[in-house]
Amino acid sequence: MGKAKFKPVGDVKPEAEEEVEKVEEVEEQRDAGAVAEEEEEEKEKSFEELGLDPRLIRALSKKGIEKPTPIQQTAIPYILEGKDVVARAKTGSGKTLAYLLPLLQKLFSDSGRKKKPAPCAFVLVPSRELCQQVYTEVSWLIELCRVQLKAVQLTSSMPVSDMRNALAGLPEILVTTPACIPKCFADGVLDPAAISESLEILVLDEADLLLSYGYEDNLRSVTSIVPRRCQCLLMSATTSSDVEKLKKLILHNPVVLTLQEGSDKEEPVPSNVQQFWISCSAQDKLLHILALLKLEVVQKKVLIFINTIDMGFKLKLFLEKFGIKTAILNGELPQNSRLHILEQFNAGLFDYLIATDDNNQTKEKEEVKGDDNKDNKKNKRRFKPKLDAEFGVVRGIDFKKVHTVINYDMPQSVTGYIHRIGRTGRAYSSGSSVSLVSPGEMEGFEEIKSFLAGEEDKDSDIITPFPLLTENAVESLRYRAEDVAKSVTKISIRESRAQDLRNEIINSEKLKSHFEANPRDLDLLKHDKLLSKTAPSPHLRDIPEYLVDAKTQEASKMVKLARAAMGNSRRSGGGNNTKKKRSRKGSDPLKTFNANGSKRGRGGGGVGQKKDAKGSSDGSANKKQKTV
Numbered sequence: 001m002g003k004a005k006f007k008p009v010g011d012v013k014p015e016a017e018e019e020v021e022k023v024e025e026v027e028e029q030r031d032a033g034a035v036a037e038e039e040e041e042e043k044e045k046s047f048e049e050l051g052l053d054p055r056l057i058r059a060l061s062k063k064g065i066e067k068p069t070p071i072q073q074t075a076i077p078y079i080l081e082g083k084d085v086v087a088r089a090k091t092g093s094g095k096t097l098a099y100l101l102p103l104l105q106k107l108f109s110d111s112g113r114k115k116k117p118a119p120c121a122f123v124l125v126p127s128r129e130l131c132q133q134v135y136t137e138v139s140w141l142i143e144l145c146r147v148q149l150k151a152v153q154l155t156s157s158m159p160v161s162d163m164r165n166a167l168a169g170l171p172e173i174l175v176t177t178p179a180c181i182p183k184c185f186a187d188g189v190l191d192p193a194a195i196s197e198s199l200e201i202l203v204l205d206e207a208d209l210l211l212s213y214g215y216e217d218n219l220r221s222v223t224s225i226v227p228r229r230c231q232c233l234l235m236s237a238t239t240s241s242d243v244e245k246l247k248k249l250i251l252h253n254p255v256v257l258t259l260q261e262g263s264d265k266e267e268p269v270p271s272n273v274q275q276f277w278i279s280c281s282a283q284d285k286l287l288h289i290l291a292l293l294k295l296e297v298v299q300k301k302v303l304i305f306i307n308t309i310d311m312g313f314k315l316k317l318f319l320e321k322f323g324i325k326t327a328i329l330n331g332e333l334p335q336n337s338r339l340h341i342l343e344q345f346n347a348g349l350f351d352y353l354i355a356t357d358d359n360n361q362t363k364e365k366e367e368v369k370g371d372d373n374k375d376n377k378k379n380k381r382r383f384k385p386k387l388d389a390e391f392g393v394v395r396g397i398d399f400k401k402v403h404t405v406i407n408y409d410m411p412q413s414v415t416g417y418i419h420r421i422g423r424t425g426r427a428y429s430s431g432s433s434v435s436l437v438s439p440g441e442m443e444g445f446e447e448i449k450s451f452l453a454g455e456e457d458k459d460s461d462i463i464t465p466f467p468l469l470t471e472n473a474v475e476s477l478r479y480r481a482e483d484v485a486k487s488v489t490k491i492s493i494r495e496s497r498a499q500d501l502r503n504e505i506i507n508s509e510k511l512k513s514h515f516e517a518n519p520r521d522l523d524l525l526k527h528d529k530l531l532s533k534t535a536p537s538p539h540l541r542d543i544p545e546y547l548v549d550a551k552t553q554e555a556s557k558m559v560k561l562a563r564a565a566m567g568n569s570r571r572s573g574g575g576n577n578t579k580k581k582r583s584r585k586g587s588d589p590l591k592t593f594n595a596n597g598s599k600r601g602r603g604g605g606g607v608g609q610k611k612d613a614k615g616s617s618d619g620s621a622n623k624k625q626k627t628v
């Protein structure tokens, strides 16, 4: 998170000029001293210098958070001043605390006074998972600060009686989705007039996603009762016309902050994420993911994205046959199960999570065309899933310690790519991504690449070919992979999906009561259990050494060594990892090792300098390539 600059973007209304100038002043001051790296470092502000309350600083310290990220350094003072703020900063840059800290500080001064008839701070997020995440974050801050504030979360699926109970203690902070508020009005749980009287701060988190989740009408009914004096904050990872629309709909003369790191170019993907790709046919994707995971040339934990639920089950069943256990996360699972899977994954209880990243049912309808890219009219969908409209597992979720994101299926949009990749390399940690790109996905992939490279740098290769898998290594697995793939039939996929759903519904009930009694116990149920009825046969579980190409074997050893050096063993818990950053940097084989033989020197032929897709090896095409 090194050097950072902020500058105003977009069409700020004339009356906002004063604020924008202030932002420019900030930028000028930073630029003036930006010659020497040390000076730049010196200018980094501490939480104290941002004017944060000592209670909050102590609470952060207890959680191992010692210095603010760039977006926090810039946004917090403006929010404390009472300005409306639009903050755009890349995924994992710490936007949640950037608004929660000043929001809480503002409420501190009110705590102890007479309770208001409705919450005075609303945080609106696009999904239930995010609701839970933000609620958890705000709850530990309140707890550690020992202040008399109360936060609640509401989602549309809650029974009205639960909603009433939650609001009965007159909470100051409400974390919810936009869809839930009109429902609360309709059920008489929230009173619009009381909100108009009480509301002081409104936050739209993940603003770039709110409209794409279909919340426009819901948001309009909320904004119609937001009082003029209310401070509005809009946080987003990408710039889009949706953000602009929301800005116009809700904000008054906002300060617009855009985080730019290192250069003037906007880089929406964190610079500490190395991005790779592998070109293969749609049919060969199973083979390639098998090679990546079985030969252990990617760092665990691994988050694997697919576009349809059936594909997730196909992948799970396929990998199971080789003794690779995975868990599945998608919108048809009950909410308790989803939250539990997330908690278990974050706690390091399993290494591989296969996730479907949104609730777009049209994609689900395409599943029959599916992975083989074949139109097959006979294959009408028989299993119609009931997807949760507030499901959004990927976007904005703070997956902990994910080292690798794999796009098994390519996302359908540039924004989708950015949000997926943003699940690794969060805050000050490092990560990498590997995208499996079939010929049919190449157009979309090129679009993503040119977006990331930007207008001026069209030829630069931010996403480079994955260097640690040789063709021999992949081919050595082909026979087994193809044989096993045939055994994963549509019927077995359907049965597994139905079985998994049944299991999780039962689990969900157990979880509900269990969580009530033991909120901290994570190990009640295993989500990465086998779905196939037969255990993997030994000849598939253990790939004989003679089959594995020597160079890939060496790469795999390096990855394992790096894992050991990083202390990234399975079942490692949470905690602050900034202290390990140095050794992690030095030992990541994705920076120091090249399967083609050479170790990477400063100007040498490692991953960063590896030949690009067009065959350039002079490094010029890779000048945007970041090392982790």
Ligand SMILES: Nc1ncnc2c1ncn2[C@@H]1O[C@H](COP(=O)(O)OP(=O)(O)OP(=O)(O)O)[C@@H](O)[C@H]1O
Pocket: 064, 065, 066, 067, 068, 069, 072, 089, 090, 091, 092, 093, 094, 095, 096, 097, 236, 237, 395, 396, 397, 398, 422, 426, 427, 428
């Ligand atoms: N100042 C800090 N120092 C260290 N870690 C931090 C700091 N601020 C936040 N974090 C941690 O960084 C991670 C990412 O933060 P957060 O989820 O707020 O990112 P984000 O910008 O909202 O990402 P996204 O756009 O994907 O939602 C979290 O685990 C958070 O606890």
